[in-house]
Amino acid sequence: MRLALVIALLLIAVGSLWLFIVHPWWFPAAASRNAGALDHEFRIAFWVFGGLFVAAQIALAAFLLSSRQRKKSDYILGNWKLEIAWTLAIAALFFWFNVSGEKVWSRVMDHHRANDALQVEVTGAQFQWYFRYPGHDGVFGRLDAQKFARPDEGNPLGLDPADLAGRDDVLSSSLVLPAGRDVELTLRAQDVIHSVFIPAMRFKQDAVPGMTIRAHLQPTQAGNYEIACAELCGLGHYRMRAQVRVVSPEEFASWLATQELRAQEKTD
Ligand SMILES: [Cu+2]
Known part of the structure; x- marks a missing residue:
């Protein structure tokens, strides 16, 4: 059962990677001035969160395999330092995405338009x-x-x-x-x-x-x-x-x- 779960996790990770790299479904060719900036934003989010997702699947599979060798009483109590660190890292990441996304958004919604618009x-x-x-x-x-x-x-x-x-x-x-x-x-x-x-x-x-x-x-x-x-x-x-x-x-x-x-x- 455990091995089946590990194989399933790794298949999900490999399948997701394949979608990332091969792009069987992707956006249509960009046809507006802001499209490049939006695509850039999207691509960064895709790689950062995709990378985190794949890393999490691999870590999960590794824990499943290593816990096989452990005794039942030998469990982890948690690590508050690590928890604070990744919570802060994710908060910073979201903050950065908000700020950089806002820049592109304000360009689309900008009311100080060129007079010949x-x-x-x-x-x-x-x-x-x-x-x-x-x-x-x-x-x-x-x-x-x-x-x-x-x-x-x-x-x-x-x-x-x-x-x-x-x-x-x-x-x-x-x-x-x-x-x-x-x-x-x-x-x-x-x-x-x-x-x-x-x-x-x-x-x-x-x-x-x-x-x-x-x-x-x-x-x-x-x-x-x-x-x-x-x-x-x-x-x-x-x-x-x-x-x-x-x-x-x-x-x-x-x-x-x-x-x-x-x-x-x-x-x-
Ligand atoms: Cu409608």
Whole structure:
């Protein structure tokens, strides 16, 4: 029985090491500016805690084997010095992870943005994502979902028809972004809590009803990336998928101009 336990422990340790080294499942290729720093943070945590885990399994197996030779009365009473030492070491480790993680986090949530940051409002509603661009005037039109929201008539967010600032607002079902430019996302939710998750950009942020949450990202590579809702938001949760389409700045400008024209034609 004891030997079976030792073999099981060692198999777990070897299996975990194999997962660490071979990476059969890993993150998608990084496509945003902060992704590298987040991956770095993750990798450090992975190696430090993974190493501790493997060491603990080996120590456990070694104790199991060595206790075979001991007499029943020959047990360890504990070692308070060692206990204090590893408690302090783990506390210091967690403190360090908190401080270094905070640095990356504050970069994502930084509100002192570059003035040319592209503004995009992201709204989660059961069960779809809506992406709104402020249009040529750079100002988002006023919303009143309770009064004006008519999803069947092309106004799912409840854009106030009387507000001129909303006339050139562009509403899209996919998030189109120019590569290399800072993007400020304003996250909203229309009904329940949703969460914007873009794995390739290492971006995840809740959208909460009644709150406007700002977050930053900077796409670095052109391509199509998946957006998923990372908060179980109802029966249609699985349908809350959308796409980020990262294009060149020129392509983005022409896409936005076409969309603005279309939006204005609709309201005229
Ligand atoms: Cu959702």
